Amino acid sequence: MAEEKKPEKKKIDLNRVAMPKQEPRVRARNFNEVAQGYTHEMAIYEANRCIDCAKPGCTKGCPVGIDIPGFIRAIRNGDMPEAVRVLKAKNNLPAICGRVCPQETQCEAVCTLAKKGAPVAIGRLERYIADWELAQPPEARMKTVLPPPTGKKVAVIGSGPAGLTAAADLARMGHKVDIYETLHMAGGVLVYGIPEFRLPKAIVQAEVDYVKSLGVDIYLDSVVGRTIMVDELLQDGYHAVFLGTGAGLPMFLNIPGENYNGIYSANEWLTRTNLMKAYLFPEYDTPIRVGRRVAVIGGGNVAMDSARCALRLGAEEVTIVYRRGRAEMPARAEEVENAEEEGVIFKLLTNPKQFIGDDQGWVKAMECYEMELGEPDESGRRRPVIKQGSEFTMDVDTVVVALGTTPNPLLPSTTDGLETTRRGTVVADEETGKTSKPAVWAGGDVVTGAATVISAMGAGKRAAAAIDEYLKSLK
Amino acid sequence: MFKILRREDFSPEIHLFEIDAPAVARKAQAGQFVVLRIDERGERFPLTIADWDREKGTITVVFMEVGKSTRKLATLKAGDYIANFAGPLGLPTHIENYGTVACVAGGFAVATIVPIARAMKQAGNRVISILGARTRQLIFWEERLQQWSDELIVTTDDGSYGRKALVTEPLKELMEKGGIDMVVAIGPTIMMKFAAKTTEPFGVKTIASLNPIMVDGTGMCGCCRVEAGGETKFTCVHGPDFDAHQVDWDLLMARQRTYIDQEKESLRLWQEQVEAGGKVGG
Ligand SMILES: Cc1cc2nc3c(=O)[nH]c(=O)nc-3n(C[C@H](O)[C@H](O)[C@H](O)COP(=O)(O)OP(=O)(O)OC[C@H]3O[C@@H](n4cnc5c(N)ncnc54)[C@H](O)[C@@H]3O)c2cc1C
Ligand SMILES: Cc1cc2nc3c(=O)[nH]c(=O)nc-3n(C[C@H](O)[C@H](O)[C@H](O)COP(=O)(O)OP(=O)(O)OC[C@H]3O[C@@H](n4cnc5c(N)ncnc54)[C@H](O)[C@@H]3O)c2cc1C
Ligand code: SF4
Ligand code: SF4
Ligand code: FES
Numbered sequence: 001m002a003e004e005k006k007p008e009k010k011k012i013d014l015n016r017v018a019m020p021k022q023e024p025r026v027r028a029r030n031f032n033e034v035a036q037g038y039t040h041e042m043a044i045y046e047a048n049r050c051i052d053c054a055k056p057g058c059t060k061g062c063p064v065g066i067d068i069p070g071f072i073r074a075i076r077n078g079d080m081p082e083a084v085r086v087l088k089a090k091n092n093l094p095a096i097c098g099r100v101c102p103q104e105t106q107c108e109a110v111c112t113l114a115k116k117g118a119p120v121a122i123g124r125l126e127r128y129i130a131d132w133e134l135a136q137p138p139e140a141r142m143k144t145v146l147p148p149p150t151g152k153k154v155a156v157i158g159s160g161p162a163g164l165t166a167a168a169d170l171a172r173m174g175h176k177v178d179i180y181e182t183l184h185m186a187g188g189v190l191v192y193g194i195p196e197f198r199l200p201k202a203i204v205q206a207e208v209d210y211v212k213s214l215g216v217d218i219y220l221d222s223v224v225g226r227t228i229m230v231d232e233l234l235q236d237g238y239h240a241v242f243l244g245t246g247a248g249l250p251m252f253l254n255i256p257g258e259n260y261n262g263i264y265s266a267n268e269w270l271t272r273t274n275l276m277k278a279y280l281f282p283e284y285d286t287p288i289r290v291g292r293r294v295a296v297i298g299g300g301n302v303a304m305d306s307a308r309c310a311l312r313l314g315a316e317e318v319t320i321v322y323r324r325g326r327a328e329m330p331a332r333a334e335e336v337e338n339a340e341e342e343g344v345i346f347k348l349l350t351n352p353k354q355f356i357g358d359d360q361g362w363v364k365a366m367e368c369y370e371m372e373l374g375e376p377d378e379s380g381r382r383r384p385v386i387k388q389g390s391e392f393t394m395d396v397d398t399v400v401v402a403l404g405t406t407p408n409p410l411l412p413s414t415t416d417g418l419e420t421t422r423r424g425t426v427v428a429d430e431e432t433g434k435t436s437k438p439a440v441w442a443g444g445d446v447v448t449g450a451a452t453v454i455s456a457m458g459a460g461k462r463a464a465a466a467i468d469e470y471l472k473s474l475k
Numbered sequence: 476m477f478k479i480l481r482r483e484d485f486s487p488e489i490h491l492f493e494i495d496a497p498a499v500a501r502k503a504q505a506g507q508f509v510v511l512r513i514d515e516r517g518e519r520f521p522l523t524i525a526d527w528d529r530e531k532g533t534i535t536v537v538f539m540e541v542g543k544s545t546r547k548l549a550t551l552k553a554g555d556y557i558a559n560f561a562g563p564l565g566l567p568t569h570i571e572n573y574g575t576v577a578c579v580a581g582g583f584a585v586a587t588i589v590p591i592a593r594a595m596k597q598a599g600n601r602v603i604s605i606l607g608a609r610t611r612q613l614i615f616w617e618e619r620l621q622q623w624s625d626e627l628i629v630t631t632d633d634g635s636y637g638r639k640a641l642v643t644e645p646l647k648e649l650m651e652k653g654g655i656d657m658v659v660a661i662g663p664t665i666m667m668k669f670a671a672k673t674t675e676p677f678g679v680k681t682i683a684s685l686n687p688i689m690v691d692g693t694g695m696c697g698c699c700r701v702e703a704g705g706e707t708k709f710t711c712v713h714g715p716d717f718d719a720h721q722v723d724w725d726l727l728m729a730r731q732r733t734y735i736d737q738e739k740e741s742l743r744l745w746q747e748q749v750e751a752g753g754k755v756g757g
Contacts, residue, residue: 221559261732282741285543360732
């Protein structure tokens with residue numbers, strides 16, 4: 001093992017190592033991963049930039065509290081297995097978080113070097129380590145030693161990051177865990193929403209396989225609330241239930257013409273493309289219709305992913321239409337930049353008024369308002385207001401509505417005693433995830449509304465700890 | 476994986492599968508459907524639950540070959556497996572004692588109507604059924620429908636069996652005669668549209684089971700949206716049954732044509748493959 005190398009504290013190095021990427025022109029036409037990952041040399045260089053702070057801010061910025069200086073130290077020492085161990089102590093899914101966490105507003109935002117404009121690239125290093133581990137032969141991977149079975153059973157509903165994390169933690173505590181998932185594939189938004197070019201599905205599969213290797217059984221095609229009820233699970237021998245059903249109900253604009261052919265919700269657009277692999281049609285059976293001119297309504301990650309998919313599916317001109325300004329866009333900065341480099345056009349301070357169709361019922365144009373920013377609203381962002389008389393028309397062949405999502409009411413509406421809010425989210429204790437219904441916990445987007453992968457995982461972890469305590473209290 | 480236990484062929488293009496799916500069978504009710512995926516490369520598509528056996532743990536579906544997916548499905552036989560089979564989805568048909576109910580089935584939708592007629596009959600209704608098809612070869616389950624109907628009228632477009640008429644003709648006569656409290660009309664979209672037009676002037680409540688294109692079948696994608704009473708609804712969670720007088724039928728028909736070019740292309744390529752003696756999967 002290499003001897004302990006002290007970071008060179010004398011001089012702070014502000015040369016953050018850039019992420020190697022596919023060329024914009026090339027990648028805008030394929031579904032391969034955009035960011036190609038650090039080489040060993042890059043990782044060592046970047047790890048050396050970390051000054052191993054006595055009071056590291058970074059760890060507090062991570063919703064699951066990874067010992068960030070610890071794993072970076074291990075990289076510096078060339079001790080990859082140790083880096084894996086430190087990461088996995090807090091994060092079951094580092095290959096995913098390293099790729100999709102909004103680091104710039106979390107761990108990296110509070111890195112000491114962020115003040116100098118060059119935070120340590122924590123996410124990229126995390127990805128490097130996770131990929132290093134995935135590249136090892138299976139027998140060389142970190143082994144999880146499971147404790148003797150406790151005889152307690154937990155049903156986890158939904159196989160997104162919240163459900164997978166809760167399941168893995170509970171299994172490692174010795175409980176028998178079964179996951180119930182509506183779709184034909186496990187992973188939640190990680191498989192149906194986030195595209196291959198940002199998060200390769202093989203990586204999600206590897207993480208799902210890891211969870212299965214802990215003895216967790218995954219029942220696909222199981223729509224809880226239809227195929228089976230929460231109360232039946234509790235009667236059928238499960239001691240506790242965790243709801244990680246996400247926020248999968250798409251919102252629409254509710255303006256005239258929204259049901260014309262060619263107008264998709266982002267969920268449908270992304271599900272066809274990613275989960276059903278419509279980009280490989282007709283090799284795969286699910287079709288998608290991509291016009292020459294595509295407009296994507298919205299300014300979040302979902303809008304960026306939809307727009308970038310449209311380019312890759314062959315659209316000539318893709319425009320993001322967003323009602324506020326650039327600074328207000330909720331998408332990760334990196335993804336906005338990626339989209340822009342690839343040629344996505346941004347039409348900011350613009351909002352649709354109505355859709356115009358042709359005589360066959362296909363959308364052909366979109367009438368929009370210009371907007372301006374007024375006083376701040378509840379979210380603290382300046383409220384967009386319509387500029388009177390500013391209407392103009394844009395020709396479009398395809399529209400993707402990416403306004404966001406709320407929890408699907410299917411499960412809450414079929415489960416007695418489960419309290420929900422007006423926004424359709426399940427009411428749960430912030431610390432423990434306990435719901436109003438006995439023996440039922442919840443976490444992730446179903447509780448918070450659409451949020452992030454890492455916050456869903458954090459909620460899954462906290463709920464697993466609370467469920468474990470509850471199970472121990474049972475005789 | 477879900478095993479096909481039994482196959483029955485009603486005509487060269489209409490088939491029945493009985494599938495081993497105990498969890499779905501435990502919950503199935505008249506009017507609900509399943510979403511299935513044949514194999515790794517398949518699309519998700521819906522089929523109505525035509526029957527179930529809770530003890531045996533089986534679900535029966537009846538389907539007609541129209542494009543690639545249904546044709547591919549038709550290449551499977553008893554003993555083969557279907558990759559995915561999720562359900563029961565959608566809301567069950569609302570059953571109560573209305574008095575006299577007319578059940579109208581166009582084409583292979585007789586399979587959808589039978590469990591509804593049965594539930595209506597068991598709820599104490601007098602059931603008058605109309606079963607229509609293009610031609611004699613396409614008529615099946617007549618005796619099953621008869622079993623739950625106080626009266627059964629059979630029509631064919633070409634007059635090869637029963638009365639030579641479209642189902643809307645006897646339906647109109649029933650309306651004129653009076654005494655019908657409720658109509659359930661299921662079949663091709665165009666037939667449902669005209670059934671709705673037939674009953675509307677008489678103010679008799681009419682339910683249709685809508686068949687838009689779907690993906691997930693659980694309210695996640697919005698692909699199945701229709702307009703009823705001027706409001707947008709998701710067929711897979713708010714339906715599939717809707718008040719037929721409120722449905723925007725032209726919108727439904729336009730949306731059903733969304734992928735017509737791709738469907739043709741997909742079918743053509745597949746048929747070429749089959750003819751070339753290639754693998755039937757893919
Ligand atoms: C396109 C897109 C891009 C995104 N990009 C990012 C990003 O870059 N970074 C980031 O941090 N976050 C991103 N997010 C957000 C992030 O993906 C979510 O916050 C996260 O996945 C939530 O996890 P979850 O486990 O709560 O729910 P989900 O991932 O939504 O998983 C819920 C699962 O439950 C299943 N389910 C639902 N109802 C039932 C039921 N009744 N019975 C059984 N199963 C059920 C669903 O099918 C699904 O598989 C993105 C989201 C989208 C849509
Ligand atoms: C709630 C519901 C219940 C249904 N029940 C039955 C049934 O019991 N028996 C039966 O034979 N058919 C049923 N259908 C229709 C069946 O799903 C379609 O015939 C099938 O998907 C066609 O696929 P294909 O590839 O063979 O044909 P394609 O070439 O893809 O399409 C032919 C036509 O079928 C329709 N269609 C295509 N894809 C879908 C899809 N994913 N979902 C719905 N419709 C689609 C379109 O209008 C299209 O024009 C039902 C549809 C719905 C929505
Ligand atoms: S999990 Fe996310 S927030 Fe935590 S250290 Fe990794 S990238 Fe940062
Ligand atoms: S705050 Fe930044 S520099 Fe300090 S330990 Fe964390 S990553 Fe390293
Ligand atoms: S099929 Fe996706 S919402 Fe109905």
